[in-house]
Amino acid sequence: MDRRQQKTRTAIFSAFTALLAEKSYHKITVQEIIDAANVGRTTFYAHFAAKDDLLQALCQELFGHIVGSALDRTHTHGLYSDGSAPESVFCHLLQHLRENDNNILGLLACQSSEIFLRYFKNSLNELVRTQLVERRGAAQLPLPQDFLINHISGSFVEMVLWWIKGRMKQTPEELDGYFRAVIEPVL
Amino acid sequence: MDRRQQKTRTAIFSAFTALLAEKSYHKITVQEIIDAANVGRTTFYAHFAAKDDLLQALCQELFGHIVGSALDRTHTHGLYSDGSAPESVFCHLLQHLRENDNNILGLLACQSSEIFLRYFKNSLNELVRTQLVERRGAAQLPLPQDFLINHISGSFVEMVLWWIKGRMKQTPEELDGYFRAVIEPVL
DNA sequence: TAAGATAACAAACACCTTGTTCGTTTTTAT
């Protein structure tokens, strides 16, 4: 693959994420993005059909990666029920978030966080579903499976949002403790 | 207050909500709104500084009202701990939603639902906070108060979203049962 | 019911954003 393509692609991505830290997604113009990325107008549209496309691509790259790696982890460690606290997938996810390799936290904390939160939650849904189905037969669950999955990933996402907005005063391990406290009783 | 003002205000509101059922908030233009409302351009801007203003006003009117009435209710019935199932505030809230006086459901189900969900959750936070503080001393809580408040209102909002997306197959009473099942264990 | 105030209106405006086109220049891969 042409180096030039990679270069402009990442230039656009990082200019975009930088802008997202400043202002709402919908107030960001393509003009600002290409100025910040130092990229020609034509070039931008050669890579992305529109601003929405860029957003989509960014989400896919970030969340696809983070949840994908968490999914691998569930195969060895399980969601929760193995009892070994610091190995829980959720704890690992939180640690991964705090390390913040590719600035996911920035996106979840920005003015347009709802957009990324929804994407995050959808990704989590799959993760939780596969895990829940593996662990227990559907018949044993005290509540409808769909409801439970939604409750778990929804609670997690809301917790992360709360964490970030509160300036992340808790460690991932503490937070994982809170989460276990509210989720394990209903499993 | 001048009847003309009320008339155009409600005309704009209902045109706006109708449009929201069709397309995303950000793709709706002021032109479409005033066409649908049959209102002059100048008139629109006399009422609202911009599209965002209209959104804000709509949210305030709808959620302010629904949560306000729920808040009154807590003074007589409490959040949950009185034990009388069908009287819980959350159940009442769900019933109120299903009746759908002013089309709140439409907004929570529309393409731009995230916007309204956030607003809804913020309103709920106050409701839950006042209730939680009244009921129990902060010292008795097993988890940080802020975390709990966020968890409760967050879970509720996510549940409502799940309910709507699943075409509301459950009755408010069923749903309230689910909610109690996942919340009461952690109180 | 008449007078004055208030609100709605249409038309035109300057300005900005979008997405596309075209011809040219730079970079890459072979």
Added chain:
DNA sequence: ATAAAAACGAACAAGGTGTTTGTTATCTTA
């Protein structure tokens, strides 16, 4: 070294925004 691929600047039409201006319709209250 050359041909393909990518980036570029400039210019474009189309459409949205928010404001201004002067006029008309409607309310309030005296």
